[in-house]
Amino acid sequence: MATPDELLEFLPGSDCGQCGLTCAEFAAALSRGDLAPEDCPVLHEPDFAGFIDALHELLGPPAAPAPAMHLDPDRCNGCGICVAMCEYHLGNCDEARLGRGPRPADRVVFKVVNGAVVVLRQDLCTRLIQAAEKCNKCADHCPTGAITLT
Amino acid sequence: MICTGCGCLCDDLDLTVAEGQLLEVANVCLWGLSRFFPCKRSHPRKERRRILKPLARLNGRPREVSYETALEQAAEILGAARRPLLYGLTNTGSRAQEAALHLARKLRARLEPADLAFTAPYYHSLRKHGLYWAPLEVIRDEADTVLFWGANPLHSCPRHPVRYSVFARGRFTERGVEDRRVAAVDLYRTEVAKFCHLFVQVEPGRELQLLSGIREHLEGAPGPGPAVKGTRKLAGFLSQGDFGVIFFGRGATYNQGFALLDELAGLAARLGEERPFVLFPLSADFNAAGLYQLLFNELGSPEAPDFGHESGLLTTYATADWGEFDAVLVVGADPWWFLPEEQALALQARRVPVVSLSPYANRTTASARVVFPTALAGLEAAEVAYRMDGLPVVLKQVLPAAWPTDREILLDLAKAI
Ligand code: SF4
Ligand code: SF4
Ligand code: SF4
Ligand code: SF4
Numbered sequence: 208m209a210t211p212d213e214l215l216e217f218l219p220g221s222d223c224g225q226c227g228l229t230c231a232e233f234a235a236a237l238s239r240g241d242l243a244p245e246d247c248p249v250l251h252e253p254d255f256a257g258f259i260d261a262l263h264e265l266l267g268p269p270a271a272p273a274p275a276m277h278l279d280p281d282r283c284n285g286c287g288i289c290v291a292m293c294e295y296h297l298g299n300c301d302e303a304r305l306g307r308g309p310r311p312a313d314r315v316v317f318k319v320v321n322g323a324v325v326v327l328r329q330d331l332c333t334r335l336i337q338a339a340e341k342c343n344k345c346a347d348h349c350p351t352g353a354i355t356l357t
Numbered sequence: 358m359i360c361t362g363c364g365c366l367c368d369d370l371d372l373t374v375a376e377g378q379l380l381e382v383a384n385v386c387l388w389g390l391s392r393f394f395p396c397k398r399s400h401p402r403k404e405r406r407r408i409l410k411p412l413a414r415l416n417g418r419p420r421e422v423s424y425e426t427a428l429e430q431a432a433e434i435l436g437a438a439r440r441p442l443l444y445g446l447t448n449t450g451s452r453a454q455e456a457a458l459h460l461a462r463k464l465r466a467r468l469e470p471a472d473l474a475f476t477a478p479y480y481h482s483l484r485k486h487g488l489y490w491a492p493l494e495v496i497r498d499e500a501d502t503v504l505f506w507g508a509n510p511l512h513s514c515p516r517h518p519v520r521y522s523v524f525a526r527g528r529f530t531e532r533g534v535e536d537r538r539v540a541a542v543d544l545y546r547t548e549v550a551k552f553c554h555l556f557v558q559v560e561p562g563r564e565l566q567l568l569s570g571i572r573e574h575l576e577g578a579p580g581p582g583p584a585v586k587g588t589r590k591l592a593g594f595l596s597q598g599d600f601g602v603i604f605f606g607r608g609a610t611y612n613q614g615f616a617l618l619d620e621l622a623g624l625a626a627r628l629g630e631e632r633p634f635v636l637f638p639l640s641a642d643f644n645a646a647g648l649y650q651l652l653f654n655e656l657g658s659p660e661a662p663d664f665g666h667e668s669g670l671l672t673t674y675a676t677a678d679w680g681e682f683d684a685v686l687v688v689g690a691d692p693w694w695f696l697p698e699e700q701a702l703a704l705q706a707r708r709v710p711v712v713s714l715s716p717y718a719n720r721t722t723a724s725a726r727v728v729f730p731t732a733l734a735g736l737e738a739a740e741v742a743y744r745m746d747g748l749p750v751v752l753k754q755v756l757p758a759a760w761p762t763d764r765e766i767l768l769d770l771a772k773a774i
Contacts, residue, residue, distance in 0.1 A: 283387070284386060284387045284388070284399065284511060284515050285385065285386035285387040285388075285389075285390070285515060285516075286386055286511055286515040286516055286518065286519060287384070287386065287515075287516055287519045287520075288518065288519050288524055288552075290519075291519045291524050291525070291526075291533070292524060292533075292534075302369070304526055305525065305526055305527075306497075306519045306520045306521070306524060306525035306526065306533075307369045307384075307520065308367075308369040308370065308371070308383060308384025309384075310371075311371050311383065318383060318384065319383065319384050319385065319386065320381060320382070320383050320384075321381060321382055321383075321385070321390060321394075321401070322382075322385055322386055322387035322388075322389070322390035322401055323387065323401075348524070348534075348551075348552065350511055350548040350549070350551040350552060351511075351548055
């Protein structure tokens with residue numbers, strides 16, 4: 208995958224701020240996968256025709272498929288332990304960290320709905336981001352063995 | 358939105374409602390789900406049937422009748438009874454409980470909480486030993502030593518470990534489970550063992566011996582002879598830490614309830630001499646605490662009252678013998694589910710009439726003479742409930758109700774008698 212510097216080559220470089228960032232920050236956000244080339248309005252102007260495609264090429268195929276997380280709804284009792292123990296939630300969702308249910312707008316990997324855990328954003332799972340040390344917290348702490356990570 | 362699934366009364370649920378229909382409930386555990394959708398507790402795919410109309414038996418068969426007819430028949434049954442029993446109420450809102458107490462007084466009835474056998478030994482020993490008490494938030498923030506005795510919170514109060522007792526991250530327990538030591542004692546190995554640092558499986562009938570062994574160890578004078586396996590480890594476990602709590606469940610009062618709770622309370626009191634140490638029942642019924650609070654406020658004792666006693670009022674911790682009664686009013690409970698078969702048959706043989714208030718069809722409504730369908734507290738009816746630690750919580754109505762509330766029916770009954 209391309210570095211932010213390589214991506215910056217294909218951004219307007221005007222730091223116009225329409226995206227709320229500078230071009231360099233935009234490039235960094237692109238490489239993290241937080242933003243897409245289409246999010247820069249300037250790139251949609253005729254002067255930059257082809258740039259969006261070029262950026263897509265540099266970025267490569269969209270993030271590799273998330274690691275498979277299998278939830279067995281017949282085992283899950285909705286205790287929410289996995290939601291509270293999740294490594295991603297620990298730093299990103301105060302409610303979950305404190306043991307309460309995430310609010311509807313919170314960005315979470317999974318939460319309990321109708322008595323069982325459902326995955327909402329598997330791409331947020333840190334197993335995907337930090338290849339070095341594979342997180343297993345949710346599966347390790349689930350008392351019913353409802354979670355399998357592969 | 359608050360869940361009335363158990364004594365935790367979780368307050369962080371999000372409901373999705375469209376056109377008066379409930380579509381989805383976020384953050385509710387499987388146990389609580391049955392308070393929102395017509396399914397069995399912990400069996401989301403097993404449906405429960407809602408009772409739609411009041412029922413009364415005619416020539417032995419239940420028939421749909423008007424509310425007024427049901428009221429008339431129920432009032433006749435209860436009014437004519439010499440020795441009525443009012444049973445249940447631990448899964449009922451506080452305002453309905455007040456109405457039930459009023460009715461019991463008027464009928465000179467015995468009022469028996471559905472979980473009396475579980476809770477009475479606790480209140481009994483509490484009075485004797487005078488223990489620490491702390492709200493769940495304080496336990497979450499401070500308790501570093503947690504023991505479950507005969508309790509499986511994952512079954513009776515599934516979110517209790519994550520919200521308060523094991524995984525919750527609180528002020529002085531910032532790292533959650535890493536800042537706590539957790540142990541459990543039970544007759545069988547349960548899922549709880551997964552997060553316990555120490556799990557002691559005790560043979561049935563040896564719990565008392567285990568407890569007295571722990572006490573001896575704490576006093577530094579272990580008795581002669583072989584101790585129950587785990588005694589020394591548990592004594593070591595309990596003697597450490599700055600704030601302790603013992604949560605007990607139905608397993609602790611299954612037999613020898615009073616003796617066991619007396620020992621447990623004695624142990625908590627002994628440990629409490631050196632640090633705060635709390636003893637707490639894990640209540641699976643959402644408003645058991647409210648009922649005992651009401652009895653305490655109104656009658657000065659959390660015991661079960663009997664207004665039919667010759668002295669005018671007798672309160673007892675002992676559960677009553679159903680053989681005494683000649684009419685039964687059941688509110689928010691299903692005693693026919695666990696009543697020993699001989700007793701149920703004996704009631705049937707004596708043709709003891711039963712009046713039942715329940716949103717759903719169950720074994721009790723199936724054998725009742727009169728059945729009133731009711732609105733669900735905290736979903737179709739506004740109510741008040743007390744969390745297991747005594748915190749009052751206001752329950753709101755979010756869905757329209759096609760049925761009267763428990764309170765309305767109980768007040769109408771009191772008026773009609
Ligand atoms: S909108 Fe585009 S051109 Fe403007 S600062 Fe952002 S990335 Fe740069
Ligand atoms: S920890 Fe396991 S049982 Fe509990 S909610 Fe998560 S998947 Fe379900
Ligand atoms: S593996 Fe770790 S980061 Fe991923 S969902 Fe489980 S606990 Fe969260
Ligand atoms: S723990 Fe109890 S109150 Fe909380 S969601 Fe589950 S059943 Fe409802």
